[in-house]
Structures are given as C-alpha cells and as structure tokens.
Amino acid sequence: METKQFKAESKRLLDLMINSIYTHREIFLRELISNASDAIDKIYYKSLTDDSLTFDKDNYYIRVDFDKDKRIIKITDTGIGMNKDELEENLGVIAKSGSLQFKKDNESQDNHDIIGQFGVGFYSAFLVAKKVTVISKALGSDKAYKWESCGAEGYTIEETEKDSVGTEIILTVKDNTEEENYDEYLGEYRLKEIIKKYSDFIRYPIKMECTERKLKEGSKDEYEDYKELKTINSMVPIWRKNKNELKDEDYDNFYADKHYGFDKPLSHVHISVDGMVSYNAILYIPEQTPYDFYTKEYKKGLELYSNGVMIMNKCEELLPDYFSFVKGIVDSQDLSLNISREILQHDRQLKLIAKNIKSKIKSELERMLKNDRDKYEKFYKAFGRNLKYGIYSEYGSNRDVLEDLLMFYSSKEDKLVTLAEYLERMKEDQKYIYYAAGESLDRLKKLPQTEMLLDKGYEILYFTEDIDEFAIKMLMKYKEKEFKSVSSNDLGIEKEEDKDLSEEDKKENDKLFEEMKNVLGDKVKAVRASKRLKNYPVCLANDGELSIEMEKVLNAMPNNPNVKAERVLEVNMNHDVFNALKNSYENDKEKFGLYTNLLYNQALLIEGLSVGDPLEFTNDICKIMK
Numbered sequence: 001m002e003t004k005q006f007k008a009e010s011k012r013l014l015d016l017m018i019n020s021i022y023t024h025r026e027i028f029l030r031e032l033i034s035n036a037s038d039a040i041d042k043i044y045y046k047s048l049t050d051d052s053l054t055f056d057k058d059n060y061y062i063r064v065d066f067d068k069d070k071r072i073i074k075i076t077d078t079g080i081g082m083n084k085d086e087l088e089e090n091l092g093v094i095a096k097s098g099s100l101q102f103k104k105d106n107e108s109q110d111n112h113d114i115i116g117q118f119g120v121g122f123y124s125a126f127l128v129a130k131k132v133t134v135i136s137k138a139l140g141s142d143k144a145y146k147w148e149s150c151g152a153e154g155y156t157i158e159e160t161e162k163d164s165v166g167t168e169i170i171l172t173v174k175d176n177t178e179e180e181n182y183d184e185y186l187g188e189y190r191l192k193e194i195i196k197k198y199s200d201f202i203r204y205p206i207k208m209e210c211t212e213r214k215l216k217e218g219s220k221d222e223y224e225d226y227k228e229l230k231t232i233n234s235m236v237p238i239w240r241k242n243k244n245e246l247k248d249e250d251y252d253n254f255y256a257d258k259h260y261g262f263d264k265p266l267s268h269v270h271i272s273v274d275g276m277v278s279y280n281a282i283l284y285i286p287e288q289t290p291y292d293f294y295t296k297e298y299k300k301g302l303e304l305y306s307n308g309v310m311i312m313n314k315c316e317e318l319l320p321d322y323f324s325f326v327k328g329i330v331d332s333q334d335l336s337l338n339i340s341r342e343i344l345q346h347d348r349q350l351k352l353i354a355k356n357i358k359s360k361i362k363s364e365l366e367r368m369l370k371n372d373r374d375k376y377e378k379f380y381k382a383f384g385r386n387l388k389y390g391i392y393s394e395y396g397s398n399r400d401v402l403e404d405l406l407m408f409y410s411s412k413e414d415k416l417v418t419l420a421e422y423l424e425r426m427k428e429d430q431k432y433i434y435y436a437a438g439e440s441l442d443r444l445k446k447l448p449q450t451e452m453l454l455d456k457g458y459e460i461l462y463f464t465e466d467i468d469e470f471a472i473k474m475l476m477k478y479k480e481k482e483f484k485s486v487s488s489n490d491l492g493i494e495k496e497e498d499k500d501l502s503e504e505d506k507k508e509n510d511k512l513f514e515e516m517k518n519v520l521g522d523k524v525k526a527v528r529a530s531k532r533l534k535n536y537p538v539c540l541a542n543d544g545e546l547s548i549e550m551e552k553v554l555n556a557m558p559n560n561p562n563v564k565a566e567r568v569l570e571v572n573m574n575h576d577v578f579n580a581l582k583n584s585y586e587n588d589k590e591k592f593g594l595y596t597n598l599l600y601n602q603a604l605l606i607e608g609l610s611v612g613d614p615l616e617f618t619n620d621i622c623k624i625m626k
C-alpha cells in the first residue's frame with residue numbers, strides 16, 4: 001500500500017496545530033463530536049430536498065467508546081460518511097473544510113447550525129492520539145474506506161468493510177510522558193465530563209456505555225456493577241426552548257445544574273434576539289453574594305456558546321464590572337470564532353451582545369425594584385455595594401445606568417429608599433439631598449450634626465458603607481439636586497435664633513471663637529457658632545471636599561495616605577456649656593483653655609475618633625472635678 005505525503009504546508013500546519021492552536025487537550029472530543037453532529041445534520045439537510053431520503057431523528061446518534069487496555073477511544077456516528085475522494089480531500093488537506101463547502105452548496109437552506117468552518121478541528125485528534133483511523137461509508141455508496149495516519153508523516157487509504165452508513169474515528173491514545181498523563185482520557189468519568197462540558201447541547205444523542213450499580217439478584221445488601229448504554233448530553237438547550245414551555249423551576253434547575261451558585265436565583269431573564277446580531281441568552285440575578293465576590297479571585301463572565309457548542313467558560317467581555325454578579329449563558333451563531341474556537345476573532349458582534357445584555361440586566365433590576373421590592377432589597381443587600389463601586393469607578397461615567405438603582409437608608413422611612421423617592425418627598429425650600437456618613441445606623445441616628453435638620457423635618461440618607469460617600473462625591477448631583485453632608489459647612493438652612501443676635505454680640509462671640517482656635521492651634525481650621533446643634537454642646541464639621549468619614553476610610557487603607565479633613569469645631573451657643581465657656585473667657589483664661597480642650601476632645605469622641613492625648617484628657621477631667 002502506498003503512503004501518500006501531506007503537502008509541505010500541510011505538514012507544517014499539522015505541527016503548528018498540534019502544538020500551538022489549542023490550549024486544552026480535552027477539546028479533541030468536542031471537535032470530533034461536532035464533526036459527527038455536522039455529518040448527521042448533512043443527511044437532514046439533504047432529506048429536505050431529496051424525496052428519496054427520509055430523516056427520522058431517532059435513527060441518528062453519536063457514540064463514544066473506549067478500551068483502556070487497547071488504549072483506544074472510538075467516536076462513531078450515523079452521519080453522511082465520506083467516500084474515498086472525500087476522505088482524501090477533507091482529511092488529507094489541512095484547512096479544507098468539507099462542511100464549509102457544504103454550507104456554500106446549500107446556501108438557500110437554513111443550515112447555519114453546521115459547526116465546522118475552518119477545516120482543522122479533525123486534526124486536534126492528534127493532541128491525544130498517536131494514530132488516528134477513520135472508517136467511513138458514504139451515503140449512497142456501497143463501499144467503505146479506511147483512512148489512517150500517525151501524524152505529520154502522512155496517511156493511507158484502503159478499502160474496508162462497514163455495514164452501515166456513517167463514520168468511526170478510532171484514536172490510539174499516546175503513551176504517558178513525564179509532563180502529560182494521557183491515561184486520563186481512557187476513563188468513563190473523564191470522557192463523560194468532557195462531553196457534558198462542551199457538547200451537552202449537541203442536538204443528537206451522544207451515547208456511552210456507563211457503569212451502573214444494582215442489587216445482586218437474591219441479595220439484600222450486595223451490589224454489582226453493570227453496563228448500560230446511556231445518552232450523556234441534554235441535547236435541547238433550555239435557552240432555545242420557547243419561554244412559554246418553561247417554568248421557573250426549569251430555570252432554577254438549570255442554575256443549579258450549571259453550578260452557578262448554591263442559592264436559588266432571585267430572578268432570570270430569557271432573551272432571544274434576532275437582528276443585527278442574533279443570540280439567545282439566559283441571565284440570572286443570584287440571591288447571595290459569592291464568598292469571594294469582593295476579592296480579586298472572583299472572575300466575572302457568562303458562558304459563551306456558538307451553535308450549542310461551548311466556547312468559553314467565562315466570557316468577561318459580556319458583562320460590565322458593575323454587573324459582575326450576573327450568571328448565565330449566551331449562545332450565538334454570529335460570532336467570529338478564531339480557529340481554535342477558544343477565543344473570538346473580532347469583538348464587534350460580542351460588543352453588540354454585551355451592550356444589549358447590559359440594558360436587559362438594567363431593565364430587569366428596575367422591574368424588580370418597581371414590582372418586587374422585597375426581592376430587590378435582598379438583591380441590593382447582596383450586591384448594592386458593587387453598584388456603588390460602579391458609580392465610583394470610571395469617573396462616574398456609568399451614572400446613567402446605575403443612579404436609579406441605588407438605595408440608601410432613610411431617616412424618615414426607617415428603610416432603604418431610592419434617590420427618586422427621596423426627591424419626591426423633598427420639601428419645597430430644600431436645596432440639597434442630605435446625607436450622614438458613619439459606621440452604623442445606631443450611631444448615625446444619634447449624630448449631633450443631624451439634630452437641626454431632623455428637627456426641621458428634612459430627610460437624611462444614612463451612609464454606612466465605606467464606598468457610599470466616595471460614590472456620591474462622584475455622582476455630585478441627582479436630577480440637578482446636589483448632595484450635602486450633614487457635616488459640611490453650608491447646609492443651606494438658616495438657624496432662626498441666630499438672626500436675633502445683635503451685631504455687637506456676634507462680634508464678641510467671634511473674638512471668643514478666635515481665642516478658642518488659638519488654644520487648639522493646627523488641630524482645627526476654625527471654631528464657629530453652630531447652626532445645626534440643638535442638645536449637644538459641640539460637634540466637628542468640615543470645610544472642603546474631604547469629610548472626616550472619608551479621612552477615616554482612606555487612612556485605614558493599606559497604603560495609608562495620611563490625609564486630613566479640614567476640621568471645624570462648632571459650638572452650640574444655646575447650650576448651658578456655652579455660658580460657662582463665655583464666663584471663663586471673660587474671667588479665667590486658664591479655665592477657658594481647659595474647657596476648650598475638653599470640648600474639642602468631646603467632639604472627637606462623638607465623631608468616633610480617638611482623642612489626641614488620652615492622658616491629658618483624663619487629667620483635664622480631673623482638674624474640673626477638683
């Protein structure tokens with residue numbers, strides 16, 4: 001028998017293929033199964049135009065067998081088969097795709113589903129095989145042929161016997177090397193796992209003899225193994241099914257089967273788009289935060305399929321970072337795949353899909369917020385922080401997508417509210433959206449700075465997460481209304497009592513505050529009369545953009561930038577303490593200094609900051625108790 005040579009380019013290409021196109025050896029099975037599925041599809045398409053052919057789906061299948069001792073994996077199909085010329089052309093010339101040709105020849109039909117296009121997939125068999133044998137009988141032919149090759153050296157073709165139409169691919173698996181364990185592919189569970197992973201939604205049954213257990217006949221506790229031919233793949237992808245046929249339970253089961261999470265998803269979106277780019281997708285909003293969600297280890301992304309064949313486990317490009325919690329799959333026949341089907345060639349289609357998916361997720365979250373508030377709050381507790389990061393990152397450019405999805409705890413409602421709800425309730429004369437930032441709701445509810453605002457009936461949003469104030473600073477405004485911290489210098493409200501003070505009194509007090517500032521030195525930027533205090537003697541406020549809460553967050557970071565907010569000590573002139581202070585100012589400068597320091601330290605404590613010098617502080621207290 002004559003051994004024919006691959007053409008020189010083919011030799012190089014084969015070498016290239018085996019060593020560099022694919023990153024995962026296991027995809028050889030995906031490629032061979034895809035070819036088998038294409039071969040069955042071809043009979044189906046032929047039957048559409050050829051009356052002598054009938055296509056009964058039940059007669060068509062793909063079968064995978066293995067023999068560990070003989071080191072063989074066999075993939076059998078009942079597809080269209082290949083005659084001698086086709087074996088030569090399709091398997092002897094690398095990068096010649098019979099399937100692509102078939103698609104061209106049958107252009108008028110809807111044959112988009114055929115997977116092959118590059119004419120290289122077959123050779124991935126050499127990733128695991130030292131010898132590949134193909135036995136094929138073409139539809140309409142009474143002769144069968146055997147094609148055999150050990151790789152780059154070439155191939156042989158000879159006539160052989162085969163009963164039925166179709167193809168058998170027999171791989172003689174390579175011997176183990178120090179780096180590679182090829183034995184793993186000669187095991188039932190590994191093969192099943194690879195089939196499930198990549199070929200679960202191939203339309204024809206992929207059968208395999210599986211080991212099952214049963215009670216031994218006549219025994220009550222002894223078991224024995226037996227073999228049963230089983231279909232491994234699910235075949236019809238749930239995302240291609242009609243939405244009306246599916247129940248919530250079906251979607252939940254798919255979520256669990258796919259190991260998207262251990263929780264039950266809060267909601268799902270089933271998308272079927274036919275347009276500039278066609279795709280099907282199922283997206284899930286999970287209920288629980290994955291344990292590694294807010295760490296670098298968490299990888300976002302959706303599963304990506306092309307024609308029911310898995311291409312990528314996590315396609316990052318399909319999700320913006322702020323929706324990284326979304327799980328699910330996308331299947332499109334319009335993707336430009338690269339030759340290994342592991343990465344995508346051009347991302348134009350992908351970008352279109354990603355854009356579409358982004359707006360679908362947004363609409364779904366808005367729907368939940370409007371119609372299913374409890375669910376939305378659950379979602380928000382799990383992933384709200386991520387939305388806020390989304391606002392903060394990229395210089396606030398995602399505000400349009402995200403601002404209406406934000407929620408904060410409201411002083412008025414005692415629950416989470418949206419910014420739109422806040423705006424709706426705003427008083428007519430109210431200039432700003434007020435917020436208070438601190439470490440817990442309990443503390444915030446007692447914060448001196450909020451006294452006057454609450455007393456006047458203004459609603460305050462309580463920020464308890466590190467990111468809150470940073471996100472809001474990036475947002476700056478919501479529907480033309482500026483955000484204002486309760487600690488900021490100008491609250492946009494007048495304290496009526498102040499208007500009653502004479503100019504002379506005001507001047508006198510200013511002198512007193514100046515003197516206090518002298519006592520405190522660099523610790524504060526200024527001392528002022530407070531417009532926001534009612535029952536508390538003092539509080540800290542801040543001038544400038546950096547608040548005391550932000551200072552705390554930034555300085556707690558690993559690279560401690562050592563920033564300092566511009567602190568202003570505010571004094572409540574209606575408090576009894578102020579009279580004592582004034583008295584000391586007029587009569588006892590030493591006492592005045594003591595009081596000033598004490599009041600400043602009190603303000604620090606109220607703010608959740610530590611006093612500068614605890615010993616001095618306790619000594620000061622002792623001094624006034626004596």
Ligand SMILES: Nc1ncnc2c1ncn2[C@@H]1O[C@H](COP(=O)(O)OP(=O)(O)OP(=O)(O)O)[C@@H](O)[C@H]1O
Nearest residue numbers: 035039090097098099116117118119120121122167
């Ligand atoms: N099981 C099979 N039955 C019938 N024809 C087959 C079979 N396997 C391969 N072929 C033929 O061999 C050709 C080459 O296969 P190969 O897998 O290398 O490329 P492809 O499937 O066309 O494209 P891709 O590289 O995108 O997979 C196919 O186009 C098809 O015509």
